[in-house]
Amino acid sequence: MNLISVKGLAVSYGANAVLQNVSMHVAPGEIVTIVGPNGSGKTSLLKAIIGAxxxxxxxxxxRPDLRIGYVPQRLHIDPTLPITVGRxxxxxxxxxxxxxxxALETAGVPDLFNRQMSQLSGGQFQRxxxxxALINQPDILLLDEATQGLDQPGSAAFYRQIEAVRAETGCAILMISHELHVVMSASDRVICLNGHVCCEGTPAVVASAPEYRALFGTGTGGALALYRHDHDHHHHHEAAE
Structure with a gap:
């Protein structure tokens, strides 16, 4: 049984239709990414999915009793507020x-428990x-543009961590992102949204779809290959350490 199923979804703000006839699903253990230009309804879709x-x-x-973990964009914490990671x-x-x-171990930051939140780097903060979000052992993690403000290597590292989380916990992941090449290569399935579902499929299928190219151009193919190379390289490097 799918964790989440969306059928014929429409969302409007007043007279303004943001989403029309959107159908999609997330199966257990699957990494699904929603990509689309600004204003394409990505956040509205996520809000509808969590019932907000x-x-x-x-x-x-x-799915009944579905446990959802939510990773917000950037949470702003007052830098003068003394609060440790553990607290x-x-x-x-x-x-x-x-x-x-x-949970900190699974997120790749096992040694931060006693650190002040205000002293963390952007990447540590996101982790x-x-x-x-992992504390209550969710069945699915929802990430809304979770790497906003991180640089390209920081984003790539964060999405590798997401893949590691899935490998370790088996939880499904639904991500929204505008960082096409990075998230696409970490995904099993990509849904390209622009008020409706333009195309969906494996990263390779979506990257070559005319609808996707019309929205995003063709520049991400090379980046996809580049990330893949980094990715392999990264793992060999780890093994050598």
Missing amino acids: LQPAAGEVTR FMRLTDRVDRKACTK VLLAR
């Missing part, structure tokens, strides 16, 4: 230290947000 927005038409079905992890959930430590 009432669709004008269509339906969203979530931040336990702000809303009464979870024990062991669960926090485990702490990821760890926080």
Whole structure:
């Protein structure tokens, strides 16, 4: 059974139709990425999926008892506020230290528990947000432009971490992103959205689809190959250490 199924979804703000006739699904353990230009309805789709927005038409079905972990864009924390990573992890959930430590490990930042949030780099901060989303062992992680503000190597490293999380926990991942080449190569399936579903399929299929090229041009093919190379290189490097 799919974790999430969306059928014939329409979303409007007043007279303005943002999404029309959108159907998509996420199966257990799958990494699905939604790409699309600004204003294409990506965030509205995510809001409809988590139930924060009432669709004008269509339906969203979530598997009963589905546990969702949500990784926001950038969370702003007052830099003058003294709060450690460990304390931040336990702000809303009464979870024990062991669960926090485990989640930080899975997110690739095992040694940050006692660090001040204000002293983290952008990449570390995003991984702490990821760890926080992992605490309740979700069936699916939702990421909304989770690498905004990170540079290209930082984004690539973050998405590699996402792949590692899936490999370790088996949880499904639904991501929204505008960083095409980076997320596409980390995805099993890509959905190209522009008010409706323009095309979907494996990264290779979508990258060569005319609808995708019409929206994004053809420049991402080379970048896809480049990332793949980095990716392999990265793993060999790790093995050599």
